[in-house]
Amino acid sequence: MSEHGELVGRLHLIGYETLTDHGLALPIFGQSRGANVFYTARSTPPGEANVQIAGFDHYDPDRLIRLPLEQIRETGLGEPWLDVFLWAGTVNVGTAPEIWNALAEVRERIAKHAPLSLLALAEGVDPVPDLQIFQSAFSWLTTRYGRQKAEEWRNDIYLRGMVLKSVRRELGAYAEKADVRRALQKELKVRQDGHKIVIELPLLNLEGLGSFVGRAVGRGLEPELAKVDNRTSENVMRIAALQVAASKPHGRATTTEIKNEINQYVSLTLQDLLPSKTRPNEAMYQQIVGNIVSHRTSRNSIFAMGWATYTGDGIQITKAGLQYLKTLSL
């Protein structure tokens, strides 16, 4: 299905758009060789190796380069991802392993001039590519742009990218939510401490990142996982819930409204946004909001403190609650 709801089952890989004169290009699809309606493909999961085509989206290329007839390939949903790889004026089309094999005689030359592109192609063949390719990319960057640039690439792009992919695999579709993506970007930190590469992220566990750790160790690095606990406290959430109520007519907010709007008053962390273990359809922070409203008898509740009353489907902030927010300059 295309993004416009049109059923797009089978298409032909008819051309590509280039970023530069070598490496991976953007494959462009159409109904037939002479098509004038174009599509790009989506993969599932995005950005990974050995993936399938999950869908096609309409696309208006600026600089479409059409493939010669003999290179046009028919494909469809659920079939292996097709790449276009440019090298020395030749266009290579196929799955990553097909292209990898077709380039066997020139791979050494590519490694000398475009090792990052070769590494990207190699990852499509095997998620754990030859250590030598990674090392030659690092050495090439060091020679050409200096040690600092090479380390920036290794830590901020390559290793960080591996961790992100690993976490995305672990979180599945949840990782595609805008607020989760944003929190992930903000909270994932990869830094170097001597020979150690320290990775900071709240939800790190060795099981989920096993592939990453194995690969990094194989590259002579010593990854160290620093688990950060930055869940928003229930107390902060209580105050934010009162703020939501205060923003509503008569100071009344339903539980649903609080769940939907609390993120306007508190900066939710990745841990807050993760799915609840007991209620998988809810995020952790939504479950905490539910608890704030339903745990009415607990000693520290907003009701026991006199800051809100229960309305049956939410809360109503009291004068004492408004006064409390004022004392917090909120």
Place this chain on the structure above:
Amino acid sequence: MDRHSTATHSTQELQPPAATGDTVDPHVYLDDYELDPNLPAAQRHIAWAFGDNREYLRGDLILGLIGGLHAWQSVGQSWLTIAGLAATGSNRPDKRASAIEVAYSKHLPLKGHARLMIFPQQLIEDDRGKNSAFIEDLTKQGLLWQTYDWRPNETPDRFMDEVTETVRRSLENAGQL
């Protein structure tokens, strides 16, 4: 915008916050919310609407700002509503909705005006020498550059995330956030 780039569009006049949706029509002038064409005006606007640079980069408006406007201040109210599309928690977050756009009537040399260029890492490699010349040019002009990992089967949203994070880190390192 094509699938390769995350470049911003150009505009024809100073038209600060514009919600552009998916496309930009160069013939539509959004001159109903124009700031004075100088840096202090942009700084005042950021201070009023966002509080500081960090919140501006995040697109998060000061909470409750709309309540401080009179009913007749409809332009400000409309702007706050549109700019809110960029805020954390928006269902369709679009950072362009609260971006201050600056347009010049003449071409500007990169030297002295651009601080950081971010592009796909393929552009620092070479098959035929063209990219080397490009990087040498940047270096000669003293421009900083960073790359991101472009893949044909990755989503444009991800590239935008990466570019935004690179910009954030760069501004933080420069002490501007």
